[in-house]
Amino acid sequence: MLGYIDKIQEISERLLKDGSVDMIIGFRKGTVPLMNEPCFIKDPADVKTLVWDSNCGINLANYLTGRKEKVGIIAKGCDTRNIVTHIIEKNIDRDQLTVIGVPCKGMVDRHKVASLVDGEITDVVESEDAILVKSGNSQKELKKSDVLQQNCSVCVHRNPVICDEMAADAVDEQTGIDRFAEVSKVESMDTDEKWQYFEDLLAPCIRCYACRNACPLCYCPTCFVDENRPQWVGKTLDPTDTRTFHFLRAYHCAGRCTDCGACVRACPMNIDVRAFTKKLEKDVFELYGWEAGLSLDERPPLDTFKPDDPEEFVK
Amino acid sequence: MKVLQINKKDWAEGLEKAKTAYRLFGPVTDKKTNFSEFKELIDGTAPDMEASDTRLSPKAIAFPPSEVILEYTTDEAKDDANLMNIPEKDYSPRAVVGIRPYDAAAFLILKKNFDTPEYRDPYWCDAYEACTFIGLAVTKPDALDFSTSTKSGPFDESGLDVLLVDDGDNYLAKVISDKGAAFLDAAGVNGAADDSAFSRVEELKKAAEEDIKSTVSFDNIGKQSILDLYESDMWEDIAFACINCGTCTYVCPTCWCFDIQDETSGQAGQRLKCWDSCMYPLFTVHTTGHNPRDTKVHRVRQRFMHKLKYFLDKYEDGIMCVGCGRCIRHCPVNIDIRKVCDKMNNN
Amino acid sequence: MEHMGIEPGRIHFSWISSAESTKFVKVVTDITESVKALGPNKHFVKQDAKVA
Numbered sequence: 078m079l080g081y082i083d084k085i086q087e088i089s090e091r092l093l094k095d096g097s098v099d100m101i102i103g104f105r106k107g108t109v110p111l112m113n114e115p116c117f118i119k120d121p122a123d124v125k126t127l128v129w130d131s132n133c134g135i136n137l138a139n140y141l142t143g144r145k146e147k148v149g150i151i152a153k154g155c156d157t158r159n160i161v162t163h164i165i166e167k168n169i170d171r172d173q174l175t176v177i178g179v180p181c182k183g184m185v186d187r188h189k190v191a192s193l194v195d196g197e198i199t200d201v202v203e204s205e206d207a208i209l210v211k212s213g214n215s216q217k218e219l220k221k222s223d224v225l226q227q228n229c230s231v232c233v234h235r236n237p238v239i240c241d242e243m244a245a246d247a248v249d250e251q252t253g254i255d256r257f258a259e260v261s262k263v264e265s266m267d268t269d270e271k272w273q274y275f276e277d278l279l280a281p282c283i284r285c286y287a288c289r290n291a292c293p294l295c296y297c298p299t300c301f302v303d304e305n306r307p308q309w310v311g312k313t314l315d316p317t318d319t320r321t322f323h324f325l326r327a328y329h330c331a332g333r334c335t336d337c338g339a340c341v342r343a344c345p346m347n348i349d350v351r352a353f354t355k356k357l358e359k360d361v362f363e364l365y366g367w368e369a370g371l372s373l374d375e376r377p378p379l380d381t382f383k384p385d386d387p388e389e390f391v392k
Numbered sequence: 393m394k395v396l397q398i399n400k401k402d403w404a405e406g407l408e409k410a411k412t413a414y415r416l417f418g419p420v421t422d423k424k425t426n427f428s429e430f431k432e433l434i435d436g437t438a439p440d441m442e443a444s445d446t447r448l449s450p451k452a453i454a455f456p457p458s459e460v461i462l463e464y465t466t467d468e469a470k471d472d473a474n475l476m477n478i479p480e481k482d483y484s485p486r487a488v489v490g491i492r493p494y495d496a497a498a499f500l501i502l503k504k505n506f507d508t509p510e511y512r513d514p515y516w517c518d519a520y521e522a523c524t525f526i527g528l529a530v531t532k533p534d535a536l537d538f539s540t541s542t543k544s545g546p547f548d549e550s551g552l553d554v555l556l557v558d559d560g561d562n563y564l565a566k567v568i569s570d571k572g573a574a575f576l577d578a579a580g581v582n583g584a585a586d587d588s589a590f591s592r593v594e595e596l597k598k599a600a601e602e603d604i605k606s607t608v609s610f611d612n613i614g615k616q617s618i619l620d621l622y623e624s625d626m627w628e629d630i631a632f633a634c635i636n637c638g639t640c641t642y643v644c645p646t647c648w649c650f651d652i653q654d655e656t657s658g659q660a661g662q663r664l665k666c667w668d669s670c671m672y673p674l675f676t677v678h679t680t681g682h683n684p685r686d687t688k689v690h691r692v693r694q695r696f697m698h699k700l701k702y703f704l705d706k707y708e709d710g711i712m713c714v715g716c717g718r719c720i721r722h723c724p725v726n727i728d729i730r731k732v733c734d735k736m737n738n739n
Numbered sequence: 740m741e742h743m744g745i746e747p748g749r750i751h752f753s754w755i756s757s758a759e760s761t762k763f764v765k766v767v768t769d770i771t772e773s774v775k776a777l778g779p780n781k782h783f784v785k786q787d788a789k790v791a
Contacts, residue, residue, distance in 0.1 A: 107726040109536070114726040115633040135725060139635065192426060197444065197534045264742065272744025272782060283448070283457055285669075287637035291724055303674050312653050313458030313666050317785040324743060343724035345447065345639045347425060356742050391752045458790035657786050664788060 079205060081179055082129040084244045085151055088177050092242075093121040098149035098175050102137050103127045110201045111187035115140060127151075129244075130203055134184035134226055136339040138293040141169050148174055151244075153181035155228075155337035157237040158370025159293040162333050165373065168296060178240025180248040183221065183229030184338070188347055190224050193217070228338035228351060231256045238371055257359040263352065275320065281346040282319050284312065288350045289326055291343035294333045301325060327353035332361045332377045333369050395593065396565040396576065397585035398556075403563055404438055406579030410487060413578045414524065417453055418489040419443045430488070439490040441528055441558070449645030449718065450495050451502060453488055454519035455667075457642075461515055461652075462663040476663070481515070483522045487575055490528045494537075494714035496551035497544040498645030499525075501712055505648045515665065524571045527552035531600050536717025538606040538730060543710040546604065547597035557593050564589050608733040610711055614704055616739060621701055622693070626735050631692035633725040638669035640695070640719035640727075646712050649675070670694055696732045745782055748773045 089101045104113040105126045113132045117140075118124060129151070137150055138159035148169075152160060157178060163169050190210060191198060200211040209218050222230075231254050236247045255261075263274060286302070289295045302310050302322050310325070311318035327334075336358060340350040361367050364387050365378035378386075398406070407416060411433075418439025421428040428443040430450040462476045499520065506516040530537065530546035539545050549555055553572030556563040564585055567573050576582060613621070641647040651668035654661060668675060671691055677683040685691050703712035713729065720728050741747050751770045755763050 108728040108731060109720060109726060112726040114728075116629070117632050140632070199535060268741075268744055268746050270744075271742065275743050283642055283667075285638045285642050286672075287635070287639050287724055290635040290637040299674070303672075311655055311785070311788055312651065313655075313664055313788045313790045315458070315785060315788040315790055317783055318788070320743070320783070324740075339724075343635070343637060343639075345643060345722040345724075347427065391754055456791035458788065460788070460790060463787075655788055660787065662787055664790065 078129075078131065078182060078245075079203065081244050082127065085129055085177060085179065086124045086127055088242045088244065089118070089127060089149060089151075090121045090124045092149045092175055092177075093119070093124070097147065099146040101127070101149040101151070101177075102140050103151040104129065104133050104135075104137075107132070110198045111185065111190060129179065131183070131185040131208070131221060132187070134186075134229075134338060134342050135291070136293050136337040138163060139291060139339065141174075141293070142296040144169060144173065146173070149177060150174060151177045151179060152237060152240070153179050154232065154234045154236050154238070155181075155335045156293075157239050158234060158335040159337060161239055161370040161373055162294065162335070162377075165377065171373070175242070176237065176240040177242050177244055178237030179244045180236045180246070181229075181232075182235060182248055183225040183232065185221060185224050186226040186342075189226075190219065193219060193224065226338045226342065227259075227349070228336045228341070230254075231258070232336070234335075234368075234371075239373065257355065259352070260356045260359050263356070275352070276316065278348060278352055279316070279319050279323060282314070282323070282348055283346060284314060284319060284322065285345060287343040287345060288340035288348075291339040292330070293337070293339070294330050295326070301329075323350065323353050327357050330354050331357040332365070332367055332379045334358055335369050394567045394573075395585045395589040396567065396581065397559075397583050397589060398563045398565055398581045399583075400561060400563065402581055402583075403579075406576075406581045407433075407438065407489065408436075410575060410579040414485045414487040414575065415482070416487050416489055417450070419446050430491075433489075441490050441556075443490075444534065445492065445716065445718070447718070447722070448643055449498065449716065450488055450491055451498065451645050451647075453486065453523065454499070454516050455502065455506075455648070455650075458664055458666040459515060460662045461665045463661065465660045467659045478514075481518070483518045485524065486519075486522050487524045487526055489526045490556075491525050491552075492530055492716070493527055493546060493548040493550070493552065493555070494530075494539040494542070494544040494716045495645050496525050496527055497539075497542075497548060498551075498714045498716070500551045501646045501714070502648050504707060504709075524554075524575045525552045526554045526556060526572070526575060529555055529557045529596070529600070531558055531596055533600055533604045534717065536606060536720050537604055537715060538608055538717065539715035540601055540604050541606075541608045542713050542715040544714045545597075546600035547593070557596055559592065559596070564593055566593065606715075606717075606730065608715075608730050608737075610700060610704065610733055610737055612737045612739075613700055613711075613733070616736075618697075618701060618705070621697065621736055621739055624736075624739050626739065627689050627693045630696070630727070630732055630735065631689040634671075634688055634692045634727055635725060636671045636673065636688055636691060637724060638671045639722050639724065640729075641669040641671055642667060643718040643722050645716060645718075646699075646714060670698070692727075696729070696736065699729070700733055700736055746777050749777055749780065 092098045100117045100119050102117050105116040106128050107113045111132050136156050138156050164171050194210050194212050196213040198212050202209040310321050334354045367378045416433040418433050419428040420431045421440040421443050428446045460479050463479050464476050506513040533546050553569045555566040649668045651666050653664045676685045699712040753766045
């Protein structure tokens with residue numbers, strides 16, 4: 078993982094110089110520990126500013142919407158699946174893209190790290206499997222596998238599914254993982270517990286829509302929550318409206334969500350927004366055997382009708 | 393100016409006594425997540441005076457995320473049918489305990505907007521005037537605190553009625569206003585401190601100010617023309633990462649934009665004032681459908697121009713920022729106002 | 740919806756053609772009984788916005 082950046086920079090420089098792309102979308106170093114800032118570069122001389130480490134959890138496919146140029150994009154496994162979805166949904170042309178694929182063993186969750194460390198984090202030094210976190214006068218070494226983003230720890234698509242250039246050799250996929258363990262936990266609760274679980278989950282929500290905006294799938298010119306003729310959902314912090322926003326957004330992502338975790342990463346109130354989308358991902362997988370973004374040739378299940386589509390819920 | 397010395401145990405009891413005359417608000421830390429927010433202190437909850445900064449600023453105390461400002465009914469059977477009424481609000485005295493100096497200074501910036509000679513927002517002003525601000529000096533500033541560059545600072549007194557300074561077992565309390573004195577009376581704490589207290593506070597203040605390593609300068613921003621900054625080509629690069637999520641505006645203590653929403657339910661209806669954000673695409677959409685800020689670059693530029701240039705020019709009272717660092721901490725894509733300020737300053 | 744805490748038996752789906760009147764009657768009767776047995780719906784009901 079640590080050496081990947083050299084190859085990424087080399088590929089980016091070459092693509093810009095030979096004109097295959099007009100811009101490269103990647104990350105540059107952040108101003109705060111454990112953060113990087115998405116950026117674009119157009120000048121081959123600037124490739125040295127690109128970085129790649131375990132703090133690149135943001136989904137760069139989010140920045141493809143509406144682009145008309147030829148774009149080189151640095152994408153990990155989940156990001157490439159979102160790129161496939163973008164192409165299938167005619168959001169961008171395959172020909173416009175040069176995907177620089179990066180295999181990924183997971184991104185670090187900065188909130189998890191903060192909870193394991195006393196005081197404010199002042200610096201983080203990364204090694205292959207661990208991070209050394211400095212705060213105040215002390216430092217602590219944490220294993221990366223202990224502080225991964227929740228979606229990364231259940232990931233089974235670490236390698237890019239489409240790419241034009243690979244920045245490194247493929248990594249092994251995780252096996253024997255119960256991807257939907259958190260969903261099963263909620264499914265086993267009784268009705269009132271379920272209601273209360275989601276009430277508590279959404280209580281801190283301030284309707285900032287960071288989750289929606291960070292999500293590569295949410296590219297509607299006008300989101301349903303912003304409509305007012307007619308108005309579907311109220312815009313205040315009323316609990317009914319808040320719940321409606323979250324579950325309806327999840328429905329709009331059904332069969333398209335790749336569990337990239339950008340929504341949870343973006344949320345300023347640290348709400349586990351994935352509780353909604355993961356359930357729908359499970360349902361789509363169980364009902365239609367479908368996982369989003371794996372193939373450029375198949376239409377998604379909510380887009381197609383097959384006579385043997387399950388419909389036991391219809392009486 | 394008086395300085396009192398208050399034992400921390402007496403302080404806790406004092407707060408309970410003060411509850412008979414004030415509604416108390418203070419930072420409350422969630423044990424599970426370790427995040428703190430300003431909440432009303434009910435059921436004996438004490439404010440967490442050791443908390444690191446709250447996620448959202450206390451501006452919600454005078455400017456809630458959603459608030460009913462008018463209500464009506466069209467039910468002819470009622471006396472006040474078809475009349476818009478202001479709902480009952482509780483503007484009884486409130487004390488905001490443990491507010492940091494930069495958040496109190498931010499209230500003064502908000503006041504410039506909500507309390508002008510021409511217009512006075514009664515909801516904000518009445519709530520603000522009901523507040524007594526018992527500040528807590530920031531003895532250990534964090535890395536994102538750059539309040540000394542704005543008009544605030546870790547021990548700054550603007551907008552505060554009392555400034556508490558944590559001195560081990562005691563709080564040294566600088567009584568800044570009559571409102572502050574009244575609160576301390578209600579809390580029954582009045583042990584005067586000895587003469588060394590003043591210098592002790594100054595010592596701690598100097599140490600805290602020196603601890604602040606993060607700075608911004610904006611002396612050049614005032615000198616440049618608006619158009620030079622507006623038409624600079626730096627905005628595309630600055631705005632690229634932005635996802636227009638609005639988090640920066642929601643956590644910012646000086647952001648004041650709001651939206652008016654009407655909601656009806658059968659024969660009853662309400663008019664609501666909700667937080668809004670210049671980051672949202674529909675923020676400036678006109679009834680014609682035209683949107684003068686319909687691209688991300690327009691909106692990001694607007695935010696920073698407003699905070700660092702338009703406000704600076706209009707009020708000639710510094711920038712519309714108190715250096716709390718919340719936007720930097722919470723921006724999901726790490727857009728840093730300090731970097732932008734630097735770029736604008738050196739344009 | 741049931742995952743979020745709406746009681747099972749409150750939401751129903753059915754395909755009924757306009758020519759299937761007997762089925763329509765049966766389905767409506769069943770649904771009415773099933774939902775009535777659950778009592779008045781308390782969730783996802785909004786009168787006034789619950790805000791400050």
